[in-house]
Amino acid sequence: MIFTPHEDSLFFTVTSRYGGVSETPYDSLNLALHVSDNPKNVLANRTLVAQKHHFLIENLIYMDQTHSANIAIIKDCASNKIENCDALITNVKNIPLMVMVADCIPILLYDPVNQVIAVVHAGRNGTFNQIAKKTVLKMVDEFHCCASNVLVYLGTSIHKCCYEVGEEIVRIVPKKYCEKRDEKWYLDLQSMNVDQLLSLGVVRENIEIASVCTCCDKDYFSYRREGVTGRFAGIMKLNG
Numbered sequence: 751m752i753f754t755p756h757e758d759s760l761f762f763t764v765t766s767r768y769g770g771v772s773e774t775p776y777d778s779l780n781l782a783l784h785v786s787d788n789p790k791n792v793l794a795n796r797t798l799v800a801q802k803h804h805f806l807i808e809n810l811i812y813m814d815q816t817h818s819a820n821i822a823i824i825k826d827c828a829s830n831k832i833e834n835c836d837a838l839i840t841n842v843k844n845i846p847l848m849v850m851v852a853d854c855i856p857i858l859l860y861d862p863v864n865q866v867i868a869v870v871h872a873g874r875n876g877t878f879n880q881i882a883k884k885t886v887l888k889m890v891d892e893f894h895c896c897a898s899n900v901l902v903y904l905g906t907s908i909h910k911c912c913y914e915v916g917e918e919i920v921r922i923v924p925k926k927y928c929e930k931r932d933e934k935w936y937l938d939l940q941s942m943n944v945d946q947l948l949s950l951g952v953v954r955e956n957i958e959i960a961s962v963c964t965c966c967d968k969d970y971f972s973y974r975r976e977g978v979t980g981r982f983a984g985i986m987k988l989n990g
């Protein structure tokens with residue numbers, strides 16, 4: 751994994767759907783409060799993840815994700831929920847940042863030189879809004895990061911094997927990101943995000959893409975496959 755050499759200063763994980771207490775259709779490690787699961791179970795699940803990975807749940811920052819291009823810089827844990835937001839950046843130690851997904855791409859970013867982390871929620875709209883690119887730009891502007899130092903992990907998400915889209919989408923996306931099979935169109939969101947990052951000077955060798963497709967692999971929640979379902983998460987923290 752792309753971050754492994756730096757794990758002393760960095761914690762990161764991408765959860766699966768297993769090991770929690772939520773009941774069907776959220777079984778079992780649903781980490782999202784916005785999908786009509788029992789909030790007690792969600793909080794129990796978040797506590798289980800915090801205990802397993804030795805971070806304080808009081809410090810966990812998560813977003814009211816709205817498929818926007820809104821980015822928040824986190825300086826403290828005064829507010830755990832960030833409204834109307836799809837990317838978080840911090841250089842403060844011991845503040846875990848969480849992005850929740852079920853097909854969208856959880857993008858984790860780490861600058862090991864300046865010790866800055868970010869998590870990004872990149873679905874179709876977020877990708878079209880270039881949220882990953884804008885997040886790296888903010889890391890550069892606000893924290894003097896160099897794009898060529900930034901390590902990127904595109905976590906488990908829906909791939910072009912399953913991500914069918916309509917003609918209206920195909921019309922507005924460069925053809926190289928679209929694939930036609932059996933008269934249906936499929937979109938490659940991962941490649942769109944990679945190309946946006948490369949255009950900023952992120953190095954291809956510093957980008958890793960999780961090969962597992964959420965819609966193919968039932969170890970993960972998938973909105974496309976299940977409709978009403980839970981959310982798994984990418985979580986990152988700078989260790990103190």
Ligand SMILES: [Zn+2]
Nearest residue numbers: 911912963966
């Ligand atoms: Zn698939």
